[in-house]
Amino acid sequence: MIDIQNITKVYNTKNGELTAVDNVSLSIKKGEIYGIIGYSGAGKSTMIRLLNGLEKPSTGSVIVGGQDISKASGAKLREARQKISMIFQHFNLLWSRTVEENIAFPLEIAGVSKTQREKRVEELIELVGLKGRGKAYPSQLSGGQKQRVGIARALANNPEVLLCDEATSALDPETTDSILELLLDINKKIGLTIVLITHEMHVIRKICNRVAVMEEGKVVEQGDVLQVFQNPQAPITKNFVSQASGETQEMQASLEQILANYPAGKIAKLTFAEATTEQPVISQMIKQFDVVVNIVHGKISNTTGGSFGTLFIHIDGEQHEVEKALNFLTKQEIQTEVIEHA
Amino acid sequence: MLNQLFPNVDWGKMLDATYETVYMTAVATVITFILGILIGIVLFLTSDNQLWANKIVHFLTGSLVNIFRSIPFIVLIILLIPFTKFLLGTIRGANAALPALIIGAAPFYARMVLIALREIDKGVIEAARSMGAKTSTIIWKVLIPESLPALISGITVTAVALVGYTAMAGIIGAGGLGNLAFLDGFQRNRTDVTLMATVLILVVVFIIQYIGDFITVKVDKR
Numbered sequence: 390m391i392d393i394q395n396i397t398k399v400y401n402t403k404n405g406e407l408t409a410v411d412n413v414s415l416s417i418k419k420g421e422i423y424g425i426i427g428y429s430g431a432g433k434s435t436m437i438r439l440l441n442g443l444e445k446p447s448t449g450s451v452i453v454g455g456q457d458i459s460k461a462s463g464a465k466l467r468e469a470r471q472k473i474s475m476i477f478q479h480f481n482l483l484w485s486r487t488v489e490e491n492i493a494f495p496l497e498i499a500g501v502s503k504t505q506r507e508k509r510v511e512e513l514i515e516l517v518g519l520k521g522r523g524k525a526y527p528s529q530l531s532g533g534q535k536q537r538v539g540i541a542r543a544l545a546n547n548p549e550v551l552l553c554d555e556a557t558s559a560l561d562p563e564t565t566d567s568i569l570e571l572l573l574d575i576n577k578k579i580g581l582t583i584v585l586i587t588h589e590m591h592v593i594r595k596i597c598n599r600v601a602v603m604e605e606g607k608v609v610e611q612g613d614v615l616q617v618f619q620n621p622q623a624p625i626t627k628n629f630v631s632q633a634s635g636e637t638q639e640m641q642a643s644l645e646q647i648l649a650n651y652p653a654g655k656i657a658k659l660t661f662a663e664a665t666t667e668q669p670v671i672s673q674m675i676k677q678f679d680v681v682v683n684i685v686h687g688k689i690s691n692t693t694g695g696s697f698g699t700l701f702i703h704i705d706g707e708q709h710e711v712e713k714a715l716n717f718l719t720k721q722e723i724q725t726e727v728i729e730h731a
Numbered sequence: 732m733l734n735q736l737f738p739n740v741d742w743g744k745m746l747d748a749t750y751e752t753v754y755m756t757a758v759a760t761v762i763t764f765i766l767g768i769l770i771g772i773v774l775f776l777t778s779d780n781q782l783w784a785n786k787i788v789h790f791l792t793g794s795l796v797n798i799f800r801s802i803p804f805i806v807l808i809i810l811l812i813p814f815t816k817f818l819l820g821t822i823r824g825a826n827a828a829l830p831a832l833i834i835g836a837a838p839f840y841a842r843m844v845l846i847a848l849r850e851i852d853k854g855v856i857e858a859a860r861s862m863g864a865k866t867s868t869i870i871w872k873v874l875i876p877e878s879l880p881a882l883i884s885g886i887t888v889t890a891v892a893l894v895g896y897t898a899m900a901g902i903i904g905a906g907g908l909g910n911l912a913f914l915d916g917f918q919r920n921r922t923d924v925t926l927m928a929t930v931l932i933l934v935v936v937f938i939i940q941y942i943g944d945f946i947t948v949k950v951d952k953r
Contacts, residue, residue, distance in 0.1 A: 494859075527952075
């Protein structure tokens with residue numbers, strides 16, 4: 390569906406050249422939800438705008454649905470954009486128009502007749518769950534409702550691709566989840582390809598099939614979400630994953646505390662994948678080896694590809710017993726990482 | 732009662748003068764509104780990072796606006812006498828004041844239009860572009876509606892300024908309340924005529940301001 394080949398985007402600023410996107414290649418399949426995660430300034434905003442031609446790459450090409458967006462211009466580009474719609478962090482609704490009129494706007498652009506427009510608007514309002522709010526102005530809506538209008542507006546012309554530019558970053562956690570569910574629902578219902586950029590691993594975990602991690606304009610890691618979560622490679626990915634697993638600074642501090650109080654023991658971080666989540670490995674370990682185990686922190690996370698868990702345990706005992714216990718865990722196909730210093 | 736307070740006021744003349752003032756202000760305001768929006772949009776779209784980004788056009792338009800905005804109105808009227816004569820064949824009457832009024836007010840209003848357009852959320856323009864909107868669609872359906880309250884309050888300020896300009900235009904024989912206050916009131920030393928003309932000018936200004944404020948509130952859905 391989307392093929393990004395060796396794109397680089399260089400801006401000429403007052404302070405010299407700035408490479409926002411640095412030789413990135415990605416391929417996004419039809420019907421999948423693809424997430425691009427990175428901190429601000431990583432180049433993800435530029436990246437997503439290259440996909441609908443709001444930005445033009447300095448080199449490389451962007452092929453969406455067989456058409457080279459990076460080369461298109463004028464009427465061709467405008468027509469292509471009707472099939473690649475976008476939703477925004479700050480919704481970008483027209484305040485001068487009602488909900489209905491906002492949703493009708495892209496239809497007006499596409500030259501759809503008035504009766505057809507009214508019919509389509511009604512369907513969309515129903516789809517995004519805003520029935521009865523059609524005559525309201527954006528200023529009378531909550532953030533979540535505004536984003537629902539944004540989504541309805543983006544879907545108006547039956548697009549093939551939906552680009553989400555930090556679509557949930559301005560919303561509270563609960564509203565974020567409801568919007569993500571709506572996107573997932575639409576993805577399943579009409580097989581829409583969704584590309585989203587975010588700085589929250591939570592969003593990636595919740596709805597994405599695949600993810601690319603961006604840092605300083607480069608894609609440093611990409612793959613299936615579950616795989617990336619279970620086995621992050623790049624340091625920045627590890628950061629994002631631990632952020633999503635609820636490994637807060639507070640927890641780091643308490644790990645440090647335990648290490649200081651029990652210098653003989655070891656703290657291990659265990660990552661459980663699919664099958665192993667259901668095995669009583671800890672009690673087996675305690676029965677087989679002469680160790681005491683203290684559970685420090687644990688969490689199970691769900692991704693669209695399956696669930697995985699992380700568990701922090703403190704193991705104390707004779708050194709060779711502790712070694713044997715850790716070996717046992719590794720044999721159970723549980724990723725075991727000994728934490729020396731938190 | 733009124734005749735005792737204002738013994739020298741010729742009410743027929745006063746009414747005619749009021750009509751002339753309102754006429755000049757109304758016609759000049761309408762044309763200034765259109766012209767100012769046109770120039771303002773050119774200024775906006777040719778500025779950096781906009782759809783028609785063009786340094787030369789932006790600079791030339793901006794300079795022209797600044798030049799006409801800087802000339803004192805009374806000087807502008809005199810400078811425009813040959814132009815008005817060529818255009819209308821006369822320099823007398825309410826219509827003869829219009830070219831000077833419009834050329835004086837349109838650049839002033841164009842600046843306000845530019846400010847109003849700059850206040851529009853950039854994201855909204857980006858959203859319209861992402862939907863495949865043409866520039867003309869963006870102008871008609873985004874730029875103008877989204878800046879309408881500021882455009883209306885701007886034209887209200889301009890219209891009030893135009894009432895003042897019409898009074899000055901009286902010098903070249905354009906008629907109106909300013910003319911009456913000057914010729915009948917000041918030069919003949921009839922203070923009551925000057926006073927009455929002032930009161931009527933104030934009434935006109937208040938009505939304009941009231942209408943402007945009313946519409947501004949009405950169109951603002953933010």
